[in-house]
Amino acid sequence: MAANIISARNLVKAFGSGDFAVRALDTVSIDIRPGEFFTLLGPSGCGKTTLLRLFAGFEMPSAGTILLDGEDVTVLPPNRRPINTVFQSYALFPHLSVAENVGFALKMQGKPRAEIAETVGRMLALVRLEAMAGRKITQLSGGQQQRVALARALAPHPKVLLLDEPLSALDLKLRKEMQIELKRLQHETGITFIFVTHDQEEALTMSDRIAVMSAGKVQQVGTPKEIYTHPVNRFVAAFIGETNFLDAVGEAGGARLTTGDLIAVEGVLHGPVTVAIRPEQLRLVAPETAGALAATVRDLVYFGTDTHCHMALSDGTALTARLQSPASGDIGLSVGDRVGVLPMPGAAQMLRT
Amino acid sequence: MSAAEAALRARTTRNAWLLVTPALVVLSAAAIAPLALVLVYSFLTPGDYGNVVWSFSLNGWQKVVVERDIFDETLHLAEAHLTIFWRSVSLSLVTTVLSFFAGFPTAWFIATRPANQRAIWLFLITLPFWTNLLIRTFAINQIIRNEGLLNTLLLNLGVISTPLQMTYTEGALLVGMVYVYLPLMVLPLYAALERFDLRLLEAAYDLYATRWQVLTRVVLPIARPGIVAGSILVFVPCLGAYVTPRLLGGGKLMMLGNFIELQFGQGRNWPLGAALSIVLLVIVMAALLVYVRAINGEKRHG
Numbered sequence: 001m002a003a004n005i006i007s008a009r010n011l012v013k014a015f016g017s018g019d020f021a022v023r024a025l026d027t028v029s030i031d032i033r034p035g036e037f038f039t040l041l042g043p044s045g046c047g048k049t050t051l052l053r054l055f056a057g058f059e060m061p062s063a064g065t066i067l068l069d070g071e072d073v074t075v076l077p078p079n080r081r082p083i084n085t086v087f088q089s090y091a092l093f094p095h096l097s098v099a100e101n102v103g104f105a106l107k108m109q110g111k112p113r114a115e116i117a118e119t120v121g122r123m124l125a126l127v128r129l130e131a132m133a134g135r136k137i138t139q140l141s142g143g144q145q146q147r148v149a150l151a152r153a154l155a156p157h158p159k160v161l162l163l164d165e166p167l168s169a170l171d172l173k174l175r176k177e178m179q180i181e182l183k184r185l186q187h188e189t190g191i192t193f194i195f196v197t198h199d200q201e202e203a204l205t206m207s208d209r210i211a212v213m214s215a216g217k218v219q220q221v222g223t224p225k226e227i228y229t230h231p232v233n234r235f236v237a238a239f240i241g242e243t244n245f246l247d248a249v250g251e252a253g254g255a256r257l258t259t260g261d262l263i264a265v266e267g268v269l270h271g272p273v274t275v276a277i278r279p280e281q282l283r284l285v286a287p288e289t290a291g292a293l294a295a296t297v298r299d300l301v302y303f304g305t306d307t308h309c310h311m312a313l314s315d316g317t318a319l320t321a322r323l324q325s326p327a328s329g330d331i332g333l334s335v336g337d338r339v340g341v342l343p344m345p346g347a348a349q350m351l352r353t
Numbered sequence: 354m355s356a357a358e359a360a361l362r363a364r365t366t367r368n369a370w371l372l373v374t375p376a377l378v379v380l381s382a383a384a385i386a387p388l389a390l391v392l393v394y395s396f397l398t399p400g401d402y403g404n405v406v407w408s409f410s411l412n413g414w415q416k417v418v419v420e421r422d423i424f425d426e427t428l429h430l431a432e433a434h435l436t437i438f439w440r441s442v443s444l445s446l447v448t449t450v451l452s453f454f455a456g457f458p459t460a461w462f463i464a465t466r467p468a469n470q471r472a473i474w475l476f477l478i479t480l481p482f483w484t485n486l487l488i489r490t491f492a493i494n495q496i497i498r499n500e501g502l503l504n505t506l507l508l509n510l511g512v513i514s515t516p517l518q519m520t521y522t523e524g525a526l527l528v529g530m531v532y533v534y535l536p537l538m539v540l541p542l543y544a545a546l547e548r549f550d551l552r553l554l555e556a557a558y559d560l561y562a563t564r565w566q567v568l569t570r571v572v573l574p575i576a577r578p579g580i581v582a583g584s585i586l587v588f589v590p591c592l593g594a595y596v597t598p599r600l601l602g603g604g605k606l607m608m609l610g611n612f613i614e615l616q617f618g619q620g621r622n623w624p625l626g627a628a629l630s631i632v633l634l635v636i637v638m639a640a641l642l643v644y645v646r647a648i649n650g651e652k653r654h655g
Contacts, residue, residue, distance in 0.1 A: 079558050084559055087556060089552055093556070093575075
């Protein structure tokens, strides 16, 4: 087995032609390892679905190559790639029963009847729908249809399973259940999952690795922790979680904010920079505390588990801290209070503006 | 139930009956009553100059399938009648099949156009309906007759040396009927395919189906209600077709419609004509039964 199950090299996908061509994908290279849960994350229109469709074979790239397990599959049609897709709309066959849907791929491959029945039974057990085998698709709930779509795509045991925002149509509670279910399925089958989503929380909780995409390019590839704690640019920092961005000038020993304060920052850049600090990495201390930034409370928003404290620094720059709510729910601050803000050690990141 | 609720319900019921009355009157006056009359006529004795004599007779029904020899009075199968039955049913079936093969790609083409272009294509399909059927059939005759457009063209091009006999053949009949009834196949097929979720094509293709399998295992089964509806809409009027076989088949290639007309005209055997009409009705009913079965089967199996 090759070191990478999928290896995409310099993929370009342009729609339209001439001056009107739009580059949905702009020179994307990506390596996906066998057995990993890999997520393509980005806002709508970032190219993540286009990339998935290139992997599936529904679209052909304008340039570049795709290697599947070391073999060039760039121009193979979808029915000749051992890659299956779970569609956003499920795309289940309405004229077939649950069992016939799950067995469809095996039947197309000309597998013997007994083997199909055995695999279908195993797949339905895997997604816990044994009792529904004879049902019509229209008799199932959204969550059950989702499971059928998964079983159908997993039945031929593909090398890679592509999932195109499969949870977006489900309500919140069901979505949480299916997130756990997907992880379990991936674990039990050992198949590489490539998951497309625009939901950063979903990406963080489920993935082994994430590729953050924007404007047809891959911005950063890394584990959820790497991406959250060390975003490479302002786009990634803003897209994953909430972040305070402060304009500053990099100099020896830290970053000089527009307020004149010097704060300790990871990384050493000189010249105009952006300092990124997560709201939960800020502590509020008494005003005048050494090293703390002077700020005034502008607004307090109660979220239950925590309270967001919106503040203004001495020159008016906005800054938000996320504070854990105490048992009483009252954090003992009120609008207009003067406070000191202290970033936790290592929390401030310096990014090129 | 309160008095107000009872009054409302009574008024709603009365209004519903008032609304349906015109349809009931038209249906009973124009469909049920004549049909009952046809049924009664089929059991009467033919009059000497057409019409009927009011005395009970099974002769009309007997003559549908058997003939009495005029010399020795023995009964034998009316082969000419059976030929006409067989021609009607087989030509209608072939017309249905040809219409399907011509209509399916057309319907698929229209259904896959951008939504704002579909109306114009559908309009073009229904355009022939705007002209009288008789005139359209004469026009076909003009094209395919011995001195017609097609033969003249082929003769001048030197492809043939003597005109091809195209009119008064079963081929001519088929061309005419497919031409006339094609829109009736295309429209229900379009209605079925327009609702077809094109993403299912990708799903099937993704699950290792070949293009042929995508068509036979996914597209055709899902479009089945449209296929059945279109087939019935073509088959039923074909069975009773009158104008097309009359003009393109000459007097030679008679179909049921012409045969029935003959009994009420020159044949002066109204009971036989009435019995034949009932037979035609039964064949149509049987076809409709197949349709209902197919649709219900669709509901049962998904």
